[in-house]
Structures are given as structure tokens and as C-alpha cells.
Amino acid sequence: MYPRPIPETRPLARLAYMAMVFLILLLWLLPLFAIIMTSFRSFDDVMAGNYWGWPTQFNLVENYVAVFQQTxxxxxxxxxxxxxxxxxxxxxxxxxxxxxxxxxxxxxxxxxxxxxxxxxxxxxxxxxxxxxxxxxxxxxxxxxxxxxxxxxxxxxxxxxxxxxxxxxxxxxxxxxxxxxxxxxxxxxxxxxxxxxxxxxxxxxxxxxxxxxxxxxxxxxxxxxxxxxxxxxxxxxxxxxxxxxxxxxxxxxxxxxxxxxxxxxxxxxxxxxxxxxxxxxxxx
CATH class of the missing domain: 1.10.3720.10 (MetI-like)
Structure with missing residues (x-):
């Protein structure tokens, strides 16, 4: 059975539904975001355990060039x-x-x-x-x-x-x-x-x-x-x-x-x- 659409007369239910969709989407994209951010980090930043914080140094070009040169x-x-x-x-x-x-x-x-x-x-x-x-x-x-x-x-x-x-x-x-x-x-x-x-x-x-x-x-x-x-x-x-x-x-x-x-x-x-x-x- 397909879920019934939420009528416009129930704004709180529609708001809760959108918030739940946004939360699920955020949880699903979080690992992908972490991988993307890690690909920007320097090796020292990774060794320091900075996996979720803002990178202290961006090595975008160096990391992606190393993929082809070192591997x-x-x-x-x-x-x-x-x-x-x-x-x-x-x-x-x-x-x-x-x-x-x-x-x-x-x-x-x-x-x-x-x-x-x-x-x-x-x-x-x-x-x-x-x-x-x-x-x-x-x-x-x-x-x-x-x-x-x-x-x-x-x-x-x-x-x-x-x-x-x-x-x-x-x-x-x-x-x-x-x-x-x-x-x-x-x-x-x-x-x-x-x-x-x-x-x-x-x-x-x-x-x-x-x-x-x-x-x-x-x-x-x-x-x-x-x-x-x-x-x-x-x-x-x-x-x-x-x-x-x-x-x-x-x-x-x-x-x-x-x-x-x-x-x-x-x-x-x-x-x-x-x-x-x-x-x-x-x-």
C-alpha cells in the first residue's frame, strides 16, 4: 500500500514529514561528505585524527594527483x-x-x-x-x-x-x-x-x-x-x-x-x- 499524501490542512504534519526526510537525507549523505572532506585534507591532518573538523590545510590538487602518480x-x-x-x-x-x-x-x-x-x-x-x-x-x-x-x-x-x-x-x-x-x-x-x-x-x-x-x-x-x-x-x-x-x-x-x-x-x-x-x- 502506498503512503497517503499529507493534506495541506495539516501544516504541522507536513513540516514534521519534511524534517524527517531532511534528517534521513543528512544521515545518508554524511559518510559521503566525510570522504569528500578527507580527500581534501593533508596527511598530517589525517594522522592528527581530524576526520570531521574543518581541514587545517587543503591538499586537493596534491591528493588527486597522487592517486595517478603514486598508485x-x-x-x-x-x-x-x-x-x-x-x-x-x-x-x-x-x-x-x-x-x-x-x-x-x-x-x-x-x-x-x-x-x-x-x-x-x-x-x-x-x-x-x-x-x-x-x-x-x-x-x-x-x-x-x-x-x-x-x-x-x-x-x-x-x-x-x-x-x-x-x-x-x-x-x-x-x-x-x-x-x-x-x-x-x-x-x-x-x-x-x-x-x-x-x-x-x-x-x-x-x-x-x-x-x-x-x-x-x-x-x-x-x-x-x-x-x-x-x-x-x-x-x-x-x-x-x-x-x-x-x-x-x-x-x-x-x-x-x-x-x-x-x-x-x-x-x-x-x-x-x-x-x-x-x-x-x-x-
Whole structure:
């Protein structure tokens, strides 16, 4: 059940609601604000324990330059792009084709396949850590880009198929009947009718999958070992020293790592919102 709107005749309730929203937003943004401020601080300021106070010295340029000069974040960043971009493209292609077939064609076992896709979303990925790692080692794929790409494509396609299947199923049936009457093949229907109509959904799904794959840390440390393959999430853990850590540089690197998914969201925000609300209102 959706919450009821607060009428304008109850100003105190509306004021309390806005105050609660502001408090929750403040608590949610507080850690992010602390990381941003720490990325501005000097190493001496961090060692003095000044995490929440105003920085005594701003080392904005020095800290962010040190991320590229003193660490391997550039290599980690490139590794993440090599892993994320092919994974997102493969997931979008496979989920669109699978969602099209499951939503528009009835054949023996179609519902069982769909249930399998849905049920896979409820399976905790962590319980398969040892079998997947052993599989990658036995096939010679451990500590390679393809290991992470194959894993993300395999495990994210289930959610993406469920996502795309629901959007394609909401398209008017008359479009498909008219296309079949004109003699269009299923492949032509998919390319010329389905894909143009579900572009907002594809944009929303691309942002979600990009964020999932880019921010993955667990499988990045399970399936990789060398710096030549590690993505940025696993590379950040390498910046922590054994005895002393330069948290100002680690914070600067964290902000640098967060830029791509945030930038992608703002660049495609219009398509993201329209994709999530597509088909929510009829008429």
C-alpha cells in the first residue's frame, strides 16, 4: 500500500514529514561528505585524527594527483572498463532476445525457463564462491578478464531478462500481429519494432547493470589476483598500507572511482526515469 499524501490542512504534519526526510537525507549523505572532506585534507591532518573538523590545510590538487602518480588506479580504471563495458553490452543483447522470446512465444517449457530466470535472482551468489572459483581455475580462466565478464553476464542476465520480458510483454499485441501479417521474421520484429520501443528500458537497465558490475568487490577479489586484471574496487584495497594508510589519498581514489556510474546516471537520467516508469500508466 502506498503512503497517503499529507493534506495541506495539516501544516504541522507536513513540516514534521519534511524534517524527517531532511534528517534521513543528512544521515545518508554524511559518510559521503566525510570522504569528500578527507580527500581534501593533508596527511598530517589525517594522522592528527581530524576526520570531521574543518581541514587545517587543503591538499586537493596534491591528493588527486597522487592517486595517478603514486598508485595504479589508472590501470585499475582501465581494467574496470574492459570488464564492465563488454559485460553490459552482452547482458543487454542476451536479455533483450530472451525477454522477447519468453514474452511473445509460447512453447513447451517456456514458463519453466522463465521461472528459472526469476528464481536465480533469489539465489545468494556468495554460496557459489568455491564452485565458481574451482571452475575458473580448472578451465584456466582464473585471474583473467574473461572470468569476471563471464560471471557477470551469467548472473546478471537473469535479472535483466525478467526486467526486459515485462517491458516487452507490455507492448501492444497489434504491433506484432501487423508485423507477422506483413511477413516480417522474428528477427526483423525484434530489430525494427521491439528494440526502438524499449530504448528507455534498455537505458535504465544499462545504468543498473553498469552500476552492479562496476561496484562489484566480492567477485573481484575472488576471481582475480594480479594487478594487471584487478578492477578499481579490488585495487582500492591495495592502497591501504600494512601499518600506516594515507586515508586522504584513499578517499581521493574513492571519489575518482565513483565518478563513472554517477556521470552515467546524470547523462542518462531522463531515459532512466522514463524507462522505469514505462508502462506504469495506461491510456
Amino acid at each position: 595504479k588506479m589508472t590501470q585499475y580504471f582501465i581494467n574496470s572498463l574492459i570488464i564492465t563495458v563488454p559485460s553490459v553490452v552482452a547482458i543487454l543483447v542476451l536479455s533483450t532476445m530472451t525477454g522477447f522470446v519468453l514474452s511473445r512465444y509460447r512453447f513447451p517449457g517456456s514458463m519453466a525457463i522463465f521461472v528459472l530466470f526469476v528464481g536465480g535472482n533469489f539465489l545468494p551468489q556468495q554460496i557459489m564462491m568455491l564452485p565458481i572459483r574451482d571452475l575458473m581455475v580448472s578451465t584456466g580462466l582464473y585471474d583473467t578478464f574473461f572470468a569476471l565478464i563471464a560471471f557477470h553476464v551469467a548472473f546478471q542476465t537473469g535479472f535483466a531478462t525478467l526486467f526486459m520480458r515485462n517491458f516487452i510483454a507490455a507492448l501492444p499485441t497489434e504491433l506484432f500481429q501487423a508485423a507477422r501479417a506483413e511477413g516480417a521474421s522474428p528477427w526483423q520484429v525484434l530489430i525494427h519494432i521491439v528494440v526502438p520501443l524499449v530504448r528507455p528500458a534498455l537505458a535504465a537497465l544499462a545504468i543498473l547493470v553498469f552500476t552492479f558490475v562496476w561496484n562489484d568487490y566480492f567477485w573481484a577479489i575472488v576471481l582475480t589476483q594480479s594487478d594487471a586484471v584487478k578492477p578499481v574496487t579490488a585495487g582500492l584495497s591495495n592502497l591501504k598500507g600494512e601499518w600506516v594508510s594515507q586515508w586522504n589519498i584513499v578517499s581521493a581514489a574513492t571519489i575518482f572511482v565513483a565518478i563513472p556510474p554517477v556521470a552515467m546516471f546524470f547523462l542518462m537520467q531522463k531515459h532512466f526515469v522514463s524507462g522505469l516508469t514505462m508502462g506504469a500508466v495506461k491510456g
